[in-house]
Amino acid sequence: MTEIIHGLDGIVVTETRLSRVDGEAGKLTIGGFPLEELAPRACHEEVLFLLWNDRLPSQAELHGLRAELSARRAVPELTRQVVRAAAGQGAHPMDALRMGAATLALRDRDPRGQSRAANVDRALDLVAAFPTLVAIYWRGLNGDTEIEPDPDLGHAANYLYMLTGEAPDPRAVRGLETYLNTVVDHGLNASTFAARVIVSTRSDMGSAICGAIGALKGPLHGGAPGPALDMVFEIQRESLRSGGDIAEVARGWADRTIAAGERVMGFGHRVYRVRDPRAEVLGAAAADLFEGRDDRALYEDARIVEREILAALERAKPGRRLQTNVEFYTALLLHGIGLGGELFSPTFAVGRVGGWTAHVLEQIDEDRLIRPRAAYSGVFDRRWVDLGDRGEIAG
Numbered sequence: 356m357t358e359i360i361h362g363l364d365g366i367v368v369t370e371t372r373l374s375r376v377d378g379e380a381g382k383l384t385i386g387g388f389p390l391e392e393l394a395p396r397a398c399h400e401e402v403l404f405l406l407w408n409d410r411l412p413s414q415a416e417l418h419g420l421r422a423e424l425s426a427r428r429a430v431p432e433l434t435r436q437v438v439r440a441a442a443g444q445g446a447h448p449m450d451a452l453r454m455g456a457a458t459l460a461l462r463d464r465d466p467r468g469q470s471r472a473a474n475v476d477r478a479l480d481l482v483a484a485f486p487t488l489v490a491i492y493w494r495g496l497n498g499d500t501e502i503e504p505d506p507d508l509g510h511a512a513n514y515l516y517m518l519t520g521e522a523p524d525p526r527a528v529r530g531l532e533t534y535l536n537t538v539v540d541h542g543l544n545a546s547t548f549a550a551r552v553i554v555s556t557r558s559d560m561g562s563a564i565c566g567a568i569g570a571l572k573g574p575l576h577g578g579a580p581g582p583a584l585d586m587v588f589e590i591q592r593e594s595l596r597s598g599g600d601i602a603e604v605a606r607g608w609a610d611r612t613i614a615a616g617e618r619v620m621g622f623g624h625r626v627y628r629v630r631d632p633r634a635e636v637l638g639a640a641a642a643d644l645f646e647g648r649d650d651r652a653l654y655e656d657a658r659i660v661e662r663e664i665l666a667a668l669e670r671a672k673p674g675r676r677l678q679t680n681v682e683f684y685t686a687l688l689l690h691g692i693g694l695g696g697e698l699f700s701p702t703f704a705v706g707r708v709g710g711w712t713a714h715v716l717e718q719i720d721e722d723r724l725i726r727p728r729a730a731y732s733g734v735f736d737r738r739w740v741d742l743g744d745r746g747e748i749a750g
């Protein structure tokens with residue numbers, strides 16, 4: 356009897372030096388660094404260099420990478436038109452991103468080139484263009500004209516600038532750098548695996564990245580930090596309406612929701628059995644961001660809601676070790692930075708594309724077709740029946 360491992364759970368199919376997820380200990384290592392050491396300190400370009408080169412850049416190298424990305428941030432006119440048209444039709448932001456990313460192959464300097472240099476060139480093109488694609492979509496959706504990238508701003512700052520047209524607040528930029536660094540890579544997650552499967556056929560970087568966007572779109576992957584924040588807002592509203600203490604309202608809400616068999620968004624994880632280390636890093640970034648702000652109460656309330664939900668989950672599912680995951684603080688942090696809920700998933704992609712491209716480069720080096728098997732569950736030895744002899748329902 357063939358043992359079937361549904362969802363490939365626990366199956367090790369390749370090696371990577373890019374990141375390691377330790378679900379029991381709650382540790383995430385990126386390019387050799389503990390997440391909490393790297394994410395709050397590095398600018399995103401440093402993390403991109405680290406993933407592509409397995410070391411941090413020197414000052415000159417960082418300067419060079421920033422210049423490379425800056426030169427590729429503006430996208431071809433056709434790409435702009437495709438994304439703008441998608442926004443005009445109210446397309447899903449991840450669909451618009453996928454359509455735009457697909458057209459970037461048009462500016463490939465060496466369309467059939469197979470060398471590492473040609474693939475690094477494609478990685479730079481894609482990573483540089485992602486924030487621009489999302490910004491074109493966002494401004495199109497809101498009927499606003501596009502903002503040209505600013506050559507003096509870095510990757511994260513440019514993203515905020517192109518979305519809003521305003522000089523970005525340094526604290527928001529720092530929060531976004533930390534977010535992008537935190538989500539840049541996470542072992543062999545579904546979208547990264549999809550990218551590696553595609554390029555393992557000796558297909559190309561662009562096809563792999565388009566496939567990865569499609570995988571990230573799903574609600575079980577990059578789909579839904581929005582609902583986690585909606586839940587905090589809902590509890591706030593209920594507390595305001597009833598005049599009840601927020602902790603008590605949160606407790607009642609959590610008990611009711613779990614008893615009704617619903618999943619509480621932002622909690623639980625397939626791999627982590629302790630608190631998701633990304634929640635820790637993003638929680639600290641949110642604390643810094645909201646410090647001294649008028650809307651600090653949202654952060655405080657979210658902490659109370661988190662505490663009450665964890666207690667309710669432990670009461671309802673004792674021993675399950677359900678903990679806060681990355682989505683809970685992603686929502687709070689991105690909201691604090693000023694991004695609307697529709698931008699949460701594409702912003703995840705803006706961060707993850709660096710990891711995807713690094714995995715594609717690794718897979719190209721490995722050059723091994725990924726080809727698992729399925730156990731056949733159909734029947735055998737059917738006999739052919741001519742069309743005229745099949746009756747109403749063909750067997």
Ligand SMILES: CC(C)(COP(=O)(O)OP(=O)(O)OC[C@H]1O[C@@H](n2cnc3c(N)ncnc32)[C@H](O)[C@@H]1OP(=O)(O)O)[C@@H](O)C(=O)NCCC(=O)NCCS
Nearest residue numbers: 613617618619620621622623624625672675677680681682
């Ligand atoms: C992430 C997630 C899909 C992982 O699921 P999983 O590891 O397959 O967990 P399981 O489905 O085995 O669930 C184990 C038990 O905990 C419960 N559970 C898991 N997450 C829960 C949550 N967020 N809220 C309430 N109950 C939860 C399940 O109902 C199940 O209970 P049961 O055995 O009594 O039926 C799941 O925790 C979830 O749906 N979380 C909410 C959505 C979310 O935050 N997604 C972003 C993930 S980064």
